Amino acid sequence: MTMHVRVRFAPSPTGTLHIGSARTALFNWLYARHTQGTLVLRIEDTDQKRSDPKFLDDILESLRWLGIQPDEGPIHQSRRLELYRAKAEGLLKSGRAQRQEGAVVMPIEPRVISFTDVIHGRIDTDATLLKDIVLIKSDGTPTYNFACVVDDADMRITHIIRGDDHIANTPKQIILYEALGAAPPLFAHIPLIVDEARARLSKRKGATSVLEFRDEGFLSEGIVNFLTLLGWSPKDNREIIPVEETIRLFDVKDVKKTAAQFNAEKLTWVNAQQIKRLTPERLLALLLPRLQAKGWVTAQTNQAWLLQLARVFQGRLHTLAEIETLADFCFTDDFSYQAQAVEKHLRKNGTVKELALLKERLASAPAFDAQTVETATRGLVAELGKPAGELIHPARVAITGREVSPGLFEVMALLGRDKTLLRLERAIRSLT
RNA sequence: GGCCCCAUCGUCUAGCCUGGCCCAGGACGUCAGGUUCUCAGCCUGAAGACACCGGUUCGAAUCCGGUUGGGGCCA
Secondary structure, three states, X not given: OOOOOEXXXXXXXXXXXXHHHHHHHHHHHHHHHHOOOEEEEEEOOOOOOOOOHHHHHHHHHHHHHHOOOOOEEEEEHHHOHHHHHXXXXXXXXXXXXXXXXXXXXXXXXXXXXXXXXXXXXXXXXXXXXXXXXXXXXXXXXXXXXXXXXXXXXXXXXXXXXXXXXXXXXHHHHHHHHHHHOOOOXXXXXXXXXXOOOOOEOOOOOOOOEHHXXXXXXXXXXXXXXXXXXXXXXXXXOOOOOOHHHHHHHOOHHHOOOOOEXXXXXXXXXXXXXXXXXXXXXXXXXXXXXXXXXXXXOOOOOOHHHHHHHHHHHHOOOOOHHHHHHHOHHHHOOOOOOOHHHHHHHHOOOOHHHHHHHHHHHHHOOOOOOHHHHHHHHHHHHHHHOOOXXXXXXXXXXXXXXXXXXXXXXXXXXXXXXXXXXXXXXXXXXXXX
């Protein structure tokens, strides 16, 4: 008979959900799922001045988007003030605590406080170095440490998985557990994520909040996979891991002790890998809001065609947002031609004539799938006796306006015969 | 400043507990080559680390001590 694991994630709604906090939430969730335990979401909003409902919304939405579903909660500390006062009152009555200038304070006896951290091992603290513990402030609100311990005891939390910036709080909290007559849970202090300068991850460089990453086109799978690899590893050199597999393998005790640096390039790579693993249907569903926002897609847009588009771009996207800059020519004829591309590939002797020949071939091609179009084009290339690129590159510029695009034949097939011929014609006319 | 935590390629990590299989493996990034119509992708290869000093041991990335460096909490 093993103990039923109960863990909690306890954010303060004083800011958006930070990527570092998201990782703490993720590790709690992974451990809960791994052990078939329970994840409690607790909102630490006793500081009414700094708490804001809009941040609570952000946190809830971030967790939902990441797929981190709490089993219980959210439970708001601000609605439990009576409980903290009652517990403090009890400590006052038993003589463990005393009133000082309106606050309730608990003195600390000189001794050594020890606990065994799941990740760090045994940590001893000389309690004479600690100051008396304030339980209830003079304004009647509980301190962080007191509310936290009262709740963790009340909610029967068995494992506290949190950032290792809380190590210093732990001895005080252990004293509080004892005073409250509760057994302390197990503590697992996970290292913080730091930024490129090895400092605490800050807002300065790029995105730090979960929803910002979402808006920049990262998949929740990408963020989760990347965060999973920060401080934990499956030990078999795998990098791209489905979350179900992580749940199967994850154990907090395997989390590394060292702070991990956030690395945007690796995140981008992981994200691209996750995009490649999406079904085209799912990729399209994720792309759709962006395409709609651009005004490129309406309810009338052909679904099969959109699916084809998703397939064409799937292997090239690092983020969903890239579709906005890569695919404009697929949705509108009103795209701009890159001057440099025109100069390099279209303004050459013979180009007009060759494009005209290509147009004829494509007009009479028996079908317009990528295969057929390629056969027709290469047939012409062979007759002209030139390197394939000398026809393909000008055609690409004529059709997409740019030097870089997905494979030309895929693009032609995607656009269809009419548009392809029209754009070739347009280029020919502008050159003569 | 006091106390605490940490220390493997530029970065994420495997190995460390249970010393020899490690002149240290993988991944991102970088560089070179290959593949394709461009780019991306994919494939191959290269450079690249056990912070330092001492101890224990036949033998240390692995154990112990110190130093240095980074981070955290409190002030």
